[in-house]
Amino acid sequence: MQMIQAVRGMNDILPEEGLYWQFLEQQLIQLAKNYGYQEIRFPIVEATSLFKRSIGEATDIVEKEMYTFEDKGGDSLTLRPEGTAGCVRAAIEHGLLHNQQQRWYYLGPMFRHERPQKGRYRQFHQFGLEIFGTAGAVQEAELLLMMLRLWKNLGLDHVISLELNSLGTSEVRARYRERLVEYFKQHQEQLDTDSLRRLTTNPLRILDSKNPQMQALIKNAPVLLDDLDEVSKKHFDDLCQILDDCDVKYKINPRLVRGLDYYSHTVFEWVTEQLGAQNAVCSGGRYDGLVELLGGKITPAFGLALGMERVIRLLQETKTLSAAPDVFFIAVGEAAQRRSLSLAEELRTLIPSLSLTLNCDGGSFKSQFKRADKSGAEIALILADDELANNKITIKFLREERPQQSLSFDEIVAMLRQQRKKE
Numbered sequence: 001m002q003m004i005q006a007v008r009g010m011n012d013i014l015p016e017e018g019l020y021w022q023f024l025e026q027q028l029i030q031l032a033k034n035y036g037y038q039e040i041r042f043p044i045v046e047a048t049s050l051f052k053r054s055i056g057e058a059t060d061i062v063e064k065e066m067y068t069f070e071d072k073g074g075d076s077l078t079l080r081p082e083g084t085a086g087c088v089r090a091a092i093e094h095g096l097l098h099n100q101q102q103r104w105y106y107l108g109p110m111f112r113h114e115r116p117q118k119g120r121y122r123q124f125h126q127f128g129l130e131i132f133g134t135a136g137a138v139q140e141a142e143l144l145l146m147m148l149r150l151w152k153n154l155g156l157d158h159v160i161s162l163e164l165n166s167l168g169t170s171e172v173r174a175r176y177r178e179r180l181v182e183y184f185k186q187h188q189e190q191l192d193t194d195s196l197r198r199l200t201t202n203p204l205r206i207l208d209s210k211n212p213q214m215q216a217l218i219k220n221a222p223v224l225l226d227d228l229d230e231v232s233k234k235h236f237d238d239l240c241q242i243l244d245d246c247d248v249k250y251k252i253n254p255r256l257v258r259g260l261d262y263y264s265h266t267v268f269e270w271v272t273e274q275l276g277a278q279n280a281v282c283s284g285g286r287y288d289g290l291v292e293l294l295g296g297k298i299t300p301a302f303g304l305a306l307g308m309e310r311v312i313r314l315l316q317e318t319k320t321l322s323a324a325p326d327v328f329f330i331a332v333g334e335a336a337q338r339r340s341l342s343l344a345e346e347l348r349t350l351i352p353s354l355s356l357t358l359n360c361d362g363g364s365f366k367s368q369f370k371r372a373d374k375s376g377a378e379i380a381l382i383l384a385d386d387e388l389a390n391n392k393i394t395i396k397f398l399r400e401e402r403p404q405q406s407l408s409f410d411e412i413v414a415m416l417r418q419q420r421k422k423e
């Protein structure tokens, strides 16, 4: 029979990798709480129109990458390709934006039908942060400082750097768009098929092209930062000044335009050279127009999303996490086996932080001992006929040069507690 396999671009997270996911999730949630963010959970499936309207009809995501289907009632639904749209929809729907500030985080799978490659998947996971109700550069700087703290906490600050740009207001972008179209039209023969199409739909995205043959053309294209109006320029200068004052290193990248249409003013990406072409580990920006576009009152908003698979890949290169239990319990013989079950339960009650693997399916001492060693445990507890007769348990240190000892249950408890304190 033919084997059924996972869908292309959608990955299983196996137990060993799960350790890194749990570690990252704990770090992210703790950080979010430290900065006063609350969790929001919203559906994986939303009305297709939500993404079309917010991300933009002429973006790659909406044009080519959405998992869209008609449900049994005939409604067009889409698996969320990102979290910002759902977040804003929920905020408006529940009336959480009137005269209120909100700081939210979310975490979960997103879906984009992209060509899978290293660091780019069709089901991937984002950790997102969204802030509603503050318009200033201080809020932007705080969010960037928060991420810098995260990279430091994860030991990744030396491989991740910040790139910034300002897209100005929608009027600025409309003017810039005209200049850009004029420029690219003058060099139309150098544009590839994708860029020719974008010339009429989304010319700013031509700047994002990875085609090596177009890089010289892109390099000489007009720069949006030169077109900024006074207000946008002051906003961006303020942010740069605050970051300088806080000693945050960044590079201004005038070609950074982002692949979603809802941005204005500040946009940014944290990038790394360790992941090949998929170099953005976390990106976001200001999207002051989106709440109104989705039917709410004008509300300033700013946020980001971090690609969890990408950060985990970086973590795996720098950090070793182990799922080894503290203790592996060996019991030889049927009576010992049964007794070991109740002793293990008592140990778990008395030392709640202990992780203990009980060998439940017998076997010779030798085969159980092999399992104990393979489990990576520091300590093996051994219960066989001798121990059973004398009311003792043997404790053996698997990773230290220390003599094994035969001890009473209470002495074992004391020793394990001692051992946990040392860690």
Ligand code: HAM
Residues within 6 Å of the ligand: 081, 082, 083, 084, 112, 114, 119, 120, 121, 122, 123, 124, 125, 126, 128, 129, 130, 259, 260, 280, 281, 282, 283, 284, 285, 287, 302, 303, 304, 305, 306, 307, 308, 309, 310
């Ligand atoms: P985005 O740049 O489309 O922005 O995605 C954010 C991050 O998700 C990227 O920097 C990347 O790390 C990760 N990512 C995106 N696509 C994939 C993929 N196919 N495979 C693996 N990782 C991927 C947004 O989604 C915006 N909603 C961010 C935002 C929040 N802006 C404001 N608030």
